Structure formats: structure tokens, C-alpha cells
Amino acid sequence: MKSRLRSHPMRQQSNQASLRQTVDRELIRMDSVSDRLPSSVIFALRSTLLNWYSQQGRDLPWRRSRDPYAIWVSEIMLQQTQVKTVIPYYDRWLTQFPTLQTLASADQQQVLKVWQGLGYYARARNLHRAAQEIVSQHNGIFPTDLQMAMSLPGIGRTTAGGILSAAFDQPTPILDGNVKRVLARLVALPVPTSKAIAPLWQLSEALLDPAHPRDFNQAWMDLGATICLPRNPLCDRCPWQPHCSAYNQGIQNQLPMTETRSPIPRKIIGVAVIWNDAGQILIDRRKPEGLLGGMWEFPGGKVEPGETIPDCIQREIQEELGIEIEVGDRLIVVDHTYSHFHVTLNVHHCQHISGEPQAIECDEIRWVELADLDSYPFPKANLQIIEALKKEKDG
DNA sequence: TAGACGTGGTC
DNA sequence: TGACCAAGTCT
Numbered sequence: 001m002k003s004r005l006r007s008h009p010m011r012q013q014s015n016q017a018s019l020r021q022t023v024d025r026e027l028i029r030m031d032s033v034s035d036r037l038p039s040s041v042i043f044a045l046r047s048t049l050l051n052w053y054s055q056q057g058r059d060l061p062w063r064r065s066r067d068p069y070a071i072w073v074s075e076i077m078l079q080q081t082q083v084k085t086v087i088p089y090y091d092r093w094l095t096q097f098p099t100l101q102t103l104a105s106a107d108q109q110q111v112l113k114v115w116q117g118l119g120y121y122a123r124a125r126n127l128h129r130a131a132q133e134i135v136s137q138h139n140g141i142f143p144t145d146l147q148m149a150m151s152l153p154g155i156g157r158t159t160a161g162g163i164l165s166a167a168f169d170q171p172t173p174i175l176d177g178n179v180k181r182v183l184a185r186l187v188a189l190p191v192p193t194s195k196a197i198a199p200l201w202q203l204s205e206a207l208l209d210p211a212h213p214r215d216f217n218q219a220w221m222d223l224g225a226t227i228c229l230p231r232n233p234l235c236d237r238c239p240w241q242p243h244c245s246a247y248n249q250g251i252q253n254q255l256p257m258t259e260t261r262s263p264i265p266r267k268i269i270g271v272a273v274i275w276n277d278a279g280q281i282l283i284d285r286r287k288p289e290g291l292l293g294g295m296w297e298f299p300g301g302k303v304e305p306g307e308t309i310p311d312c313i314q315r316e317i318q319e320e321l322g323i324e325i326e327v328g329d330r331l332i333v334v335d336h337t338y339s340h341f342h343v344t345l346n347v348h349h350c351q352h353i354s355g356e357p358q359a360i361e362c363d364e365i366r367w368v369e370l371a372d373l374d375s376y377p378f379p380k381a382n383l384q385i386i387e388a389l390k391k392e393k394d395g
Numbered sequence: 396t397a398g399a400c401g402t403g404g405t406c
Numbered sequence: 407t408g409a410c411c412a413a414g415t416c417t
Contacts, residue, residue: 078413085403086413119401122415156415176413194397221413230411231406263409291400337408339400380402 037206041243046209046216052239053219058083058226061090063218068142068167069100075162076123076154083225089118101140104131112294112377119380121292126154146172157201162217171213173204178224184256185228188245192257266342270312271300272350273389274325280367281389282321282352283376287363291338296376298347298385299362309346321365323355332388336381347385 060083062074073093077086096114097103103111108128115124130152134142142163143149149160161172180193183203189196209216227234235247246252274282283296301316303309310327317325327348334345357365368376370393373386 075413080400080412080414081402082404082412117402119403120414122400126415154415158414162413174413177411178413225413258410261410293400337402339402340398342408 037203042207045207045240045243046212048239049219049223050209050212050215053215053222056226057215057219057222061087062166066167068163069103070094071167072142072155072159072163073127075159075166076127077118079123079159080120081118085118089115100131100134100142103128104135104140108294109377113375116295116377117380117383121295121379123154125288125294126152129153130155142167144168144170146170165213165217169212169214171208171210173201173208174217174220175201175204176221176224178221178228179204181230181256182220182224182228182240185233185246185252186240186244188249188251189256192259194259264337264341266344268303269300269343269345270303270309270316271298271345271347271385272313272317272325272327273298273331273347273385274317274323274350274352276352276367278367280369281373282357282365282367283373284321284359284362284366285364287361292379294363294377295379297378297382300345300347303346310348313348313350317350320361322358322360324353325350326353331392332385334381334384343381345381345385347388 060074062071065071074086074090077089077093093114096110097106106128108125111124111128112121115121118124133152134140138148143152144164146160146164149155149164150157155163158174158176161174162176164170164172165174175197180200183189183200184193187203189200193200207216223238223240227238231253233252235241235244235252238244238247241247244252246255272282276282282299284299285296286292286294288294299317299320300313301320303312307315309330313327314325317323327350329349331347331349332345334343334347336343336345359365370389373389378386
């Protein structure tokens with residue numbers, strides 16, 4: 001497996017060694033950082049933040065609820081996803097699955113269809129599985145115990161802490177992207193946050209107001225999302241400005257330190273829209289795990305070096321579905337970016353020639369009418385293909 | 396442990 | 407266009 005970390009072979013050794021020394025030294029300092037925050041400062045931070053929140057806190061749909069299920073749904077949707085994006089999905093979800101029981105008894109295709117477009121589809125699969133687990137093992141009641149909550153699929157320490165504090169006002173700390181960024185600036189963290197996870201958890205725990213855990217955690221995330229922005233933070237409006245180490249040193253725009261990443265690869269893909277004599281289209285459902293697991297798609301695969309697009313499509317369809325096709329006109333080219341690679345989808349109309357399609361490298365295959373495609377969960381890149389098909393039919 | 400895992404928005 | 411970022415978890 002290739003590392004995506006950028007490497008400098010000539011200097012790697014000494015750089016790594018010196019970085020390691022620096023990190024170790026800073027981690028030792030950070031280990032005691034909560035001790036270096038006097039209780040008077042901690043009290044000041046709590047009260048100024050809660051006061052700010054009472055004036056400037058956001059009015060968000062899930063904050064009007066104390067239903068652990070609704071709050072859980074919001075916490076899962078909000079993973080790596082902004083509030084603005086989540087709100088319409090949250091509303092639709094609770095309309096479709098108003099209770100934990102209705103979610104547990106739904107089928108996965110229905111669940112994925114409601115999640116369609118939100119991304120990170122493992123979140124939906126895990127939410128669904130966890131609901132079934134709660135019904136079968138916890139009498140349908142969301143657990144109030146932190147360890148119990150964290151044992152559910154898709155719920156890590158931050159999500160569990162977020163749910164238990166918001167739903168039950170339990171003093172469970174959180175460490176999401178907002179809290180990490182605010183803390184990195186508050187203490188002028190000299191390493192990327194990923195290198196200081198344990199000390200950051202200690203800080204989150206030390207600062208959490210045991211008298212108002214729900215409001216405190218919510219306030220902290222609001223501060224990160226509306227004031228302590230990733231770029232150009234609005235320090236003039238920040239209730240923590242007097243205590244912020246980064247602000248006092250004028251380095252708030254340099255923190256948190258950036259994580260090193262290498263560029264992401266690009267893949268060229270050939271995709272087939274296969275028609276049969278009845279005018280139906282062949283689609284397949286991806287395996288339940290991994291990228292876009294459980295979602296439907298138009299079949300295809302990666303173009304090999306020196307291979308033409310039509311050759312690729314014909315070969316992939318033979319390998320994956322065991323049928324012969326004739327590759328026809330190009331329908332559309334779709335460029336799409338996933339979290340860790342780019343793809344270019346070269347989509348061609350194809351005609352089924354011979355053979356019964358087999359689900360060799362997928363979970364299921366189906367001949368469907370163009371008008372019925374809307375009822376299946378498709379990933380974003382494939383929706384553009386469907387749009388192109390409809391447009392071609394109408395135009 | 397760092398890479399896999401989506402999508403939309405900004406610069 | 408490409409890089410970076412956003413309420414993380416799992417392996």
C-alpha cells in the first residue's frame with residue numbers, strides 16, 4: 001500500500017527525526033497543558049462562552065429536540081458535512097423515518113435513497129444497522145451509557161459525546177473539527193491536531209462545563225463554525241479573544257498547522273449504458289461494503305494503458321457481467337471528484353448482443369425502464385448520466 | 396497509523 | 407483547474 005504522505009527521500013531521515021523530537025517535546029508540554037490552565041481561566045472561558053452562546057447561538061432544527069434518535073441522526077449527518085447541507089436531508093429523513101423503529105424496519109435501499117447525495121454512504125448503512133441493533137438488543141431505547149453508545153456502528157467518541165450531552169445533558173466531551181481548531185488556537189498548538197489527539201481530549205474534558213454540558217458543547221461548535229473560522233477568523237467578535245494564545249501572538253491565521261497530503265490520483269473509466277431489445281437499461285448494485293457500497297450504478301471499469309474507451313467498456317462488461325455488447329455512441333463525459341481520487345467517466349450507449357447478465361463483481365443486476373431509474377439510489381456522478389439520458393430522450 | 400470514505404463550497 | 411476544507415469513523 002502506497003503512503004499518501006509526501007516524502008522527501010534525501011532528507012526524510014533527518015526531517016522525520018527532528019520532527020519526532022519536536023513533536024515529543026511538544027506532546028510532553030501538551031500533556032500538562034490542562035494543568036497550566038488555572039481554574040480561574042477555565043471559569044472565565046466557560047462563562048464567557050455560555051454568555052456568548054445565549055446571544056449568538058444558532059437556532060438549528062435538532063436543537064429544538066431532546067429525542068436522542070433525532071439528535072443521533074443529526075450528529076451522523078453532520079460528520080464531515082456542513083450545517084447548510086444537512087438541514088434539508090435532516091428534515092426529509094425525519095419525515096421518512098420519524099422514529100428509531102421506523103428506521104430499523106426500513107430496507108437498505110429505501111435508507112440509501114433518502115441519503116442519496118449526502119455522501120459517505122457508510123454513515124447511512126451504519127445508522128440503519130445500529131437502529132436494528134438498538135431494537136434487538138436495547139429494547140428500542142437509545143443507550144444512555146457512553147461506552148454502550150460508542151459500541152454502535154458509526155458512533156465514535158465525538159458523536160457519542162455529542163449525542164449524550166445534547167440529548168441527556170451528560171458531561172461527555174467532544175473533539176470535532178470545530179473544537180480541534182478552537183483549541184489549536186487557544187493554546188497555540190505547535191503541531192498539527194492529528195499529532196495531539198490525546199492532549200486535545202484532555203483539554204476538551206477539562207474545559208467542559210459540568211453544570212451546562214449540553215449548552216457548552218453546542219456553544220463550542222458554534223464558536224468554531226461562526227467565529228473561529230478556518231481562514232480569517234473573526235477574532236474581534238470572539239468571547240475567548242483575551243485568553244487566546246494564537247491571537248495574542250498574532251498567528252491565528254497560521255493555526256491549526258496543516259496536515260501534509262500528497263496529490264490525489266485520477267482514474268479514467270469506461271461506462272456502459274446497455275440497452276436490450278425491450279428498450280430497458282442494465283444497472284447493477286455495488287457490493288455492500290467499500291466505496292458507494294449498496295448504491296446502484298451503470299457498469300464499467302478502469303481503462304488500461306493503451307486501451308481505447310470502447311475496448312475497455314467491452315472488456316469490463318464481459319468480465320463483470322459475462323455478456324457480449326456492441327459499444328455505440330458516446331453519451332456524456334463526467335468528471336467527478338471523490339475524497340481520495342478524481343474520475344473521468346466516459347459513458348457510451350451500448351447494445352446487448354448475447355448472454356444472460358451475471359452478478360459476477362456486484363451484488364445484483366436489473367433491467368429497468370428509464371423512467372424507473374429515479375427510484376434507485378445512485379451516486380452523484382451517475383445522476384448526471386441519468387440526466388443526460390432523459391435529456392436525449394426528450395430532445 | 397494513516398488511508399478509505401462523498402459531496403459542495405471557496406479561493 | 408486544483409487544493410483545501412467541513413459536527414469523524416473504521417480498519
